[in-house]
Amino acid sequence: MHSLTEDHTGARIARLRRERGLTQRGMSDLAGIPYNTYIKIEQNRLAATPYVVAQLSRAMRVEVSTILGQPYKADLRADELDVLIAPIREALDVYDLGADPDIAPRSLPELTAAAESLCEGVRAGEIKKVASSVAGLIEEATTAAHTHSSSDNWLMLASLYRTAYDVSTKLGYMDLAQLALARLDWAAQRASSAVFGGAYHYFRALAYLREGKFKIGERLVDLGLRTIVQAEASRERDVVTGQLHLGGSVMAGRARNGERAMGHLEEAERLAVSTGESPRVLWMAFGSTNVKVHRVSVLAELNRYDKAVEAAAELRIPKDWPKSRTSHHHAEVARAQMWLGRLDDSFESLVKARKAAPQQAKYHALVRDTYGSLEAAHRRLPGTFLSYGSWLNSAV
Numbered sequence: 562m563h564s565l566t567e568d569h570t571g572a573r574i575a576r577l578r579r580e581r582g583l584t585q586r587g588m589s590d591l592a593g594i595p596y597n598t599y600i601k602i603e604q605n606r607l608a609a610t611p612y613v614v615a616q617l618s619r620a621m622r623v624e625v626s627t628i629l630g631q632p633y634k635a636d637l638r639a640d641e642l643d644v645l646i647a648p649i650r651e652a653l654d655v656y657d658l659g660a661d662p663d664i665a666p667r668s669l670p671e672l673t674a675a676a677e678s679l680c681e682g683v684r685a686g687e688i689k690k691v692a693s694s695v696a697g698l699i700e701e702a703t704t705a706a707h708t709h710s711s712s713d714n715w716l717m718l719a720s721l722y723r724t725a726y727d728v729s730t731k732l733g734y735m736d737l738a739q740l741a742l743a744r745l746d747w748a749a750q751r752a753s754s755a756v757f758g759g760a761y762h763y764f765r766a767l768a769y770l771r772e773g774k775f776k777i778g779e780r781l782v783d784l785g786l787r788t789i790v791q792a793e794a795s796r797e798r799d800v801v802t803g804q805l806h807l808g809g810s811v812m813a814g815r816a817r818n819g820e821r822a823m824g825h826l827e828e829a830e831r832l833a834v835s836t837g838e839s840p841r842v843l844w845m846a847f848g849s850t851n852v853k854v855h856r857v858s859v860l861a862e863l864n865r866y867d868k869a870v871e872a873a874a875e876l877r878i879p880k881d882w883p884k885s886r887t888s889h890h891h892a893e894v895a896r897a898q899m900w901l902g903r904l905d906d907s908f909e910s911l912v913k914a915r916k917a918a919p920q921q922a923k924y925h926a927l928v929r930d931t932y933g934s935l936e937a938a939h940r941r942l943p944g945t946f947l948s949y950g951s952w953l954n955s956a957v
Contacts, residue, residue: 569933570614570926571605573630577621578603592620605937608896608930612815612862615773624735625772629926631733636923636954642689646734648696649725653740655700656747659707666705669713676702676720680844683727684883686918692728695721706748715752719745726764730771731885731921739768759789759801760843766808775816782809800839800847803832807847807855814862822859826852838879846883854878854890857897866897873897888918892927899931899938908935908946915949923953 578588589599593616601607609617609628618625626632637643655661666672675698682691699721706714726741742764749757762785769778785805792798810825830852838848845851853876860869873894878887895910911932915922922928936950 569605570609570629570930571603571933573628574609574617575603577617577623577628581621588617588620592616605933608899608927608934610862610896611771611773612817615775615815618773626733626735629733629930631735631924631926633733633924637732640689640920640923642692642732645689645692645696646729646732646737649692649699649728650737650740652696652699652703653722653725653737653744656703656744658703660704661700664701664704666701666708669705669709669711669717672698672702672705673713673717676717676724679724680720683724683731684840684844684846684885686884686888686921688728688731688920688924691724692732695724695728699725706751710751712752712754715748716754716757719748719752719754719757722748723760723764730768732924733926735768735771742768755788755792756795756797756801756843759785759792759798759805760845761785762788763801763805763808766805766812770808770812770815773815775812778812779809779816782806782812796836796839797842799832799836800842800845803829803836803847804845804851806832807851810855810859811862814859817863819863822863826856826859829855840881840883844883846886850876850878850882851886854886857890858893861893861897866900869897870894870901870903884918885921888914888921889925889927891917892922892925892931895931896927899934904935904938907931908949911935911949915952929953 578585583591585600585603586596589596594613598607602609602613614625614628618628634643679691679695679698702718702721706718722741722745726738726745729735729738729741742761745764746761749761762781766778766781766785769781782805786802789798789802789805806825806829810822810829813822813825830849833847833849833852836847838850840846840848853872857869857873857876860872878890891910891914895907895914898907898910911928914925914928932950932953936946
């Protein structure tokens with residue numbers, strides 16, 4: 562008995578294909594995906610890679626989120642997370658109304674500490690806790706910024722908009738994530754911060770990366786690198802620069818440009834030597850560990866799954882590294898292992914992804930699709946495997 566619903570990514574792809582009157586052969590030709598690979602993806606025997614999803618998205622002219630089925634509204638409702646989205650949307654919408662006379666904001670140090678706490682919560686994988694707090698804090702910080710129009714107040718508000726972006730992305734609300742980014746840019750401009758300006762272009766590039774629009778994403782990475790050089794020399798500037806190169810490496814990897822991808826990784830590696838491990842600098846987790854994690858990602862994007870798994874085996878993630886990043890890394894390793902046919906290892910990596918950040922893993926498309934493919938490939942499923950699928954469909 563299978564524990565996941567039948568509405569997996571492969572089933573959605575098949576449904577969208579039939580709606581367009583295409584055969585499986587016609588769809589594989591239109592998207593430029595090998596026929597045998599396409600068949601296995603429709604049958605849920607292989608998890609669709611981001612590259613494949615992007616190719617299908619362009620071929621069928623639908624959003625990537627439509628193919629992935631995000632946001633997972635039924636599960637969000639079960640976990641009582643859907644009710645938290647409307648307040649965030651409303652908080653993002655009052656950005657230009659000035660100070661709210663009904664709000665008496667706390668001091669800047671108190672608000673900054675609260676904003677930092679939310680950033681830490683996101684990295685710890687505490688999505689529900691952060692989602693329930695960020696809207697009210699944005700409204701309070703908006704009033705504070707309009708009342709005391711200082712650079713520090715606008716930067717603190719920009720940080721909260723970034724948290725709203727993080728939450729929206731992790732829960733699959735990409736339209737809300739885009740709105741949060743627009744607000745981040747608005748606040749960063751008022752703070753006259755080239756560092757946050759570069760960070761904005763990085764986050765914006767990631768949004769296009771998720772939508773499979775790699776050329777636009779690469780242009781945004783380049784724009785971010787041109788923006789960040791306007792900032793004064795600092796560790797913060799180097800961290801954002803390095804993170805832009807890491808984003809560019811994955812972007813180039815998905816675009817199948819291995820040389821460009823490795824060039825970005827080399828630049829990031831060089832910067833990581835000077836910055837050291839900097840998990841709390843703008844909460845980007847930049848440093849040598851993140852460079853190594855991105856190397857695994859890039860190798861997987863280039864379909865060099867054996868090399869990706871080898872690189873992952875040599876990687877030792879520090880215990881104090883952000884749990885959200887650790888969870889995402891294990892999910893990527895699980896996909897690579899699944900494509901190599903190492904099913905037991907793949908499931909073990911999914912377990913690690915869940916252990917690191919349960920709420921994030923539950924709503925991670927890569928976790929769900931990899932599990933679904935493993936489930937389809939196993940003839941006899943052990944109890945621990947089935948219980949994992951039951952967990953994906955239950956409240957966290």
